[in-house]
Amino acid sequence: MDMTYEPDACMFFPLCSGRETQRSARYHWYCGKSGKGRSHNIGRPFVILQTTLHGCGSFVWHSRTFAVPAGFAFITVGPEDAEYFHPPREKKPWTFNWIHFSGNLGVLLWGALRKKFGPVIPLPSNSPAGAALAHLIRNVNDRKFQDWFHASLEAYAFYSKLWRQLAKPQQNAQDSVDRAIQYGLEQCHRPLSVKELAAQAKMTREHFSRIFKQRQGVTPAVFYLQHRLQIARQLLQTTGLSVHAIADHCGFRSSRHFRLAHRRSFGQLPHFRTM
DSSP states (O other): OOOOOOTTTOSSEEEEEEEEEEOSTTOEEEOSSSOOSEEOOOSSOEEEEEEEEESEEEEEETTEEEEEETTEEEEEEESSSEEEEOOTTOOSOEEEEEEEEESHHHHHHHHHHHHHHOSEEEOOTTSHHHHHHHHHHHHHHHTOOSSHHHHHHHHHHHHHHHHHHHHSOOHHHHHHHHHHHHHHHHTTTSOOOHHHHHHHTTSOHHHHHHHHHHHHSSOHHHHHHHHHHHHHHHHHHHOOOOHHHHHHHTTOSOHHHHHHHHHHHHSSOOOOOOO
């Protein structure tokens, strides 16, 4: 099959793909028309899905920097103000698969998926969508499509599996979040970052925060602050500990930080005990 781009037939077409390993910060791509470094300025809308196999990359979108570790992928719908690169401080090489989609329908569909699930998504290679992507990439590289319609059909089959997978997280992902939540509850004696919780669930910070809020109704930071304040109030009511000791026991940076958080949540300062 002739793989030359044909806009009339190519509504949603996997144009090209590849597998690479990058070790240098010189690997840096821009997705717009800024003229910075290497850019995907091809004169028409495009989609790039890049999935990390080993190591970790970075993706900048809307001025936010996202880590893209193994088992995750970023989506860029260009041309747009976005960029991706091998992090300068990352010592391990970044190995990834990438696939480039063209066609107006493809741009529309991938834009909708990104709006729903975010610019960095979980895409494990051993998942149904991961297997479908590997199959699609092999067919693109081996030029096994019968015609444009066959190519578009396989592209949409992968897209559908991915949407279904993201919309209905696997039970093991839910279990991972549950374990991270429990871990956080057991660590109330010290400050705990969302990044540390996400690492417990083996997720990116953004993906973990999104699932956490869907489950608990609030962000991780708010959830654990409320939990620590409830423990602190109980200690104030049932022990003779000072405000300073309770603040330290519940993971607040200082008694002043504890007082401010208590006043914001309950409308009053904690009952003062001898410091």
